[in-house]
Each structure stands twice: as C-alpha cells, then as structure tokens.
Amino acid sequence: MTILEQIARTVRERLEERKRRVPVSLLEERSHYQSPTLPLAPALRTGELAIIAELKKASPSKGIIRREFNVPELARQYKWHGAQAISVLTEPDYFQGSLEHLEAARRTVDLPLLRKDFILDPYQIVEARAYGADAVLLIAALLDPVQLHELHAMATELGLSCLVEVHSESELDRLDLDKIEILGVNNRDLHTFEVDVNRAVQVLRHVPERIVRVAESGLRTADELVHLRRHGIDAVLIGEAFMRAPHPGEALERLRREVQRRLAAPDMLRMAV
Numbered sequence: 001m002t003i004l005e006q007i008a009r010t011v012r013e014r015l016e017e018r019k020r021r022v023p024v025s026l027l028e029e030r031s032h033y034q035s036p037t038l039p040l041a042p043a044l045r046t047g048e049l050a051i052i053a054e055l056k057k058a059s060p061s062k063g064i065i066r067r068e069f070n071v072p073e074l075a076r077q078y079k080w081h082g083a084q085a086i087s088v089l090t091e092p093d094y095f096q097g098s099l100e101h102l103e104a105a106r107r108t109v110d111l112p113l114l115r116k117d118f119i120l121d122p123y124q125i126v127e128a129r130a131y132g133a134d135a136v137l138l139i140a141a142l143l144d145p146v147q148l149h150e151l152h153a154m155a156t157e158l159g160l161s162c163l164v165e166v167h168s169e170s171e172l173d174r175l176d177l178d179k180i181e182i183l184g185v186n187n188r189d190l191h192t193f194e195v196d197v198n199r200a201v202q203v204l205r206h207v208p209e210r211i212v213r214v215a216e217s218g219l220r221t222a223d224e225l226v227h228l229r230r231h232g233i234d235a236v237l238i239g240e241a242f243m244r245a246p247h248p249g250e251a252l253e254r255l256r257r258e259v260q261r262r263l264a265a266p267d268m269l270r271m272a273v
C-alpha cells in the first residue's frame with residue numbers, strides 16, 4: 001500500500017466517526033455564521049507570481065517541520081508580508097493539522113483560505129465551509145472522474161473554490177477541464193515522495209489560458225520561482241520553506257521581493273537599450 005492509500009484509509013475511518021458525532025445539519029447551521037466566501041481564482045491572477053502560503057506543522061515525509069505553531073500569529077504574518085492566500089492543513093494523523101487551525105486562521109485574516117486535506121466525501125466539503133474555508137483541495141489521484149465532478153459541483157454550490165491537483169499528464173487527460181478554474185500540479189509524487197520542481201511547467205503547458213496554474217511542493221528558491229513564472233505559472237504553493245524559517249512572514253517577503261526584482265530586471269535592461 002502506498003502512503004497515499006494509507007492516508008486515504010485513515011481519513012475514511014476518521015470520517016465515519018465524525019459523521020456519527022457531528023450531523024451535517026449542525027455543520028450547515030455553523031456555515032450560516034460564516035461570511036460569504038472569497039473567490040480564490042481572482043486572488044491568484046494578480047499579474048505577478050502569487051503565493052499561497054501554507055500552515056504545515058508536520059508531514060509524513062519530513063516529520064515535525066515546525067514546533068512553535070501559533071496559527072493566528074502565523075496567519076497574520078503571511079497576510080502582512082504579502083501572501084495572496086493561505087493553505088491550512090487540516091489532516092491530523094500525518095500532518096498534525098486540524099479544523100481548529102482553519103477556524104483560527106479564519107478569525108484572524110480576510111485572505112482566501114484553502115482547506116488542505118484528503119477530500120473523499122461531500123461531508124468534508126460542508127465541513128470546510130462550516131470552519132471558514134474559501135476553497136478546498138481536490139486530489140485527482142484519490143477520486144474517480146464522477147466523484148471529482150460531484151465534489152466539485154458540491155463545493156461550487158456552497159460558494160467554495162476548488163484547487164484541483166494532479167501529478168501527471170495522464171491524470172490531467174482524465175479531467176474534464178470545462179468546469180475547472182484552478183489547476184495545481186503537485187511536484188511531489190504522493191506515492192513515492194519524490195520531488196521534481198519542473199513538473200508543473202511540463203504538465204500545465206497545454207491547459208487553456210483561462211485556467212489558473214499553480215505549482216505545488218518542494219519550492220524554496222527565487223531561481224525556481226522566476227523559472228516557473230517565465231513559463232506561465234500563476235501561483236506557487238509553499239509550506240516547508242516558510243515553516244522552517246524563524247519568521248515565516250519575513251521569509252515569504254524576502255522571496256517575493258527577490259522574485260519581483262529578478263522578473264523586472266530584464267524589462268529595465270530592454271528599456272535602456
């Protein structure tokens with residue numbers, strides 16, 4: 001069994017328990033107290049490379065990534081230092097995430113929030129909305145096309161945006177791109193944990209222009225981000241590189257400014273000629 005299958009199995013078990021404890025009606029009631037959702041796609045199409053900064057305490061491949069994990073403080077830093085959106089891991093067993101983290105981030109910032117989890121069931125979409133998410137991650141490798149379509153429709157109905165994640169061109173080929181607004185490529189193979197930072201460019205090169213393109217995982221240098229931007233990537237999703245920094249907000253800002261500077265430089269040279 002691969003790690004992805006293992007995670008999916010645990011997620012299913014936990015889900016049954018939560019469904020018994022917390023009826024959907026209660027979640028729906030909670031959702032009434034949430035503000036209208038913030039759309040993710042326009043937040044990521046800024047004309048510059050957008051950054052989705054992730055709150056990630058641990059991962060199955062790296063173990064504990066960050067011990068000090070004050071969600072309101074970290075969310076505030078990410079916003080203050082220029083993130084366009086925040087991704088919050090909510091999976092407890094492998095990533096030490098929780099829905100409470102999502103809730104705490106919601107109370108603190110007005111940036112679009114992505115619920116980062118292994119979504120297999122419509123219940124989790126209702127849950128995402130109830131805890132203040134604006135968007136959910138849908139991992140294509142976990143879902144057959146019908147399931148993906150249903151979860152996508154359900155999220156849209158609740159006002160949530162979807163980031164649909166693939167890892168390969170063959171996964172992409174199986175998708176019906178018509179309804180998809182935001183497409184992410186995970187550079188990390190969730191079966192083997194191998195990372196290839198150029199994967200997103202390869203996989204997304206033929207998708208229609210209207211789709212927002214996101215490169216995910218293993219990114220940390222300005223070089224990598226400049227390369228991605230020059231190859232048409234709209235946004236990057238970064239967790240570990242920020243979480244390991246003493247001040248994640250400052251790390252984000254440093255990287256963002258360096259990328260901006262490097263992308264602006266060739267134009268200025270051209271103007272000078």
Ligand SMILES: O=P(O)(O)OC[C@@H](O)[C@@H](O)c1c[nH]c2ccccc12
Pocket residue numbers: 054056116117139165186216217218219237238239240241
């Ligand atoms: O911490 P990194 O290497 O910067 O990666 C962030 C994000 O891409 C990663 O957490 C992720 C991408 N897709 C996922 C699916 C499930 C769990 C986690 C992920």
